[in-house]
Amino acid sequence: MDHVLERLSVLIIDDFHTMRSNLSGMLLSMGARQEPDVAANAEDALGQLRAKRYDIVLCDYNLGAGMDGQQLLETARREGRVGVGTAFLMITAENTPEMVMAALESAPDAYLAKPITKDLLAVRLQRVLRRRLPLRPVADALSQKDLSGARQLLQDMLNTGRGHRADVLRLQADLALEENDADGMEAAARAALAEQEVAWAHVALGQAQEMRGDDGRAEACYRKALEVTPHFMSAHDRLAGSLERQGRSADAFKVLIEAIRRSGRSLGRQRQLGRLSMELQHWEQAVASWKQAVQLGQSQGAGHPSDAVWLAHALARHGESSEAGACLKQMRTELRGHEDFPWWELVGHLLVCNELALDKEAILDTLDVQLSRGQPPALVRAALIQGLSHLGEVERAEMLRQEDL
Secondary structure, eight states: OHHHHHTTTEEEOOOHHHHHHHHHHHHHTTTTSOOOOESHHHHHHHHHHHHHHSSSEEESSOSSSSOOHHHHHHHHHHHHHSSSOOOOEEOOOSSHHHHHHHHTTTTSSSSSSOOHHHHHHHHHHHHHHHHHHHHHHHHHHHHHHHHHHHHHHHHHHHTTTOOOOHHHHHHHHHHHHHHHHHHHHHHHEEEEEEEEOOHHHHHHHHHHHTTTOHHHHHHHHHHHHHHHHTTTTHHHHHHHHHHHHHHHHHHHHHHHHHHHHHOOOOOOHHHHHHHHHTTTOHHHHHHHHHHHHHHHHHHTOOOOOHHHHHEEEEEEEEOHHHHHHHHEEEEEEETTTTTHHHHHHHHHHHHHHHEEETOOOHHHHHHHHHHHHHOOOOHHHHHHHHHHHHOOOHHHHHHHHHHHH
């Protein structure tokens, strides 16, 4: 470990100075050549991740106000700041099933429960680095958008036996997904399943079937993934999507309710459940899901006016009209700078017009003025059509629908 750590860059993320200092001291005593960089919160951490590539990231799950460790990891991966060659270890003092599931959902390379000893940290780091370091050339190729080069490197690793075979196959499946290559995904997944039953490979098979338009077979793959690993959360989400596309919204709703019970800190999952709850007129659940979506979006810096609009709609339909009005006012305060805010504010007013006794004609006049200035984005158009239909403006809704054809 001594010779390995001396050439690796490290970032420690924890909101407590003492913990940052303790971890830094452990790493220095284990052979790190220079003192690790540190960050006290997710915002600072993202700034450092955007400025420098790190080989190792040690991140506490609870980071105070703002994003938690799971949300930070998801954001960093989405931005390409934490790649396949980075060892990301999640640390937490939480031990409730819900918090452990939330920490694990983002799939860090290791999960460490406090208190942490130097020996435990060393063992986990050695294990993770044995898997991550061989992938650094692949990470370099991906950072340069060289997908062809990355594919060749992965194939060379398989041919020569370098690296952890399951990791290499999973990366092959991920690259195939990015290139919409159903056959490539299936080949990598089946190669992995020939050696071990792993949930990710069954999910990959399901995604390959989705690409081919076969949601029935995709559903079977996702259910198999959940048999293998019931807490593999992406299988829940994809199963719900498959069921919904088959017209089985009630079944999809049940799957998402179970998923939320296991782990409710996914913004995409809360949005999906909120939308399905409205479709099925489960207004209490719709309110709960959209409230979570608004909160998660704010904490992740991914807030969107549509979350507040759908929350206001659900509140109004649930008989909480004053809360619906307050929700739209708060949206104006917090999100009026969003480029699509004027459109979404109109959608919100259409959806709560009757419940809040708003001036219907004034709203429709504002909509006409807004439409005269330009056409709305596709998602806004669909929401406007829904809002007009909800208000009984069927002819206007149909005209807007026809303009989209």
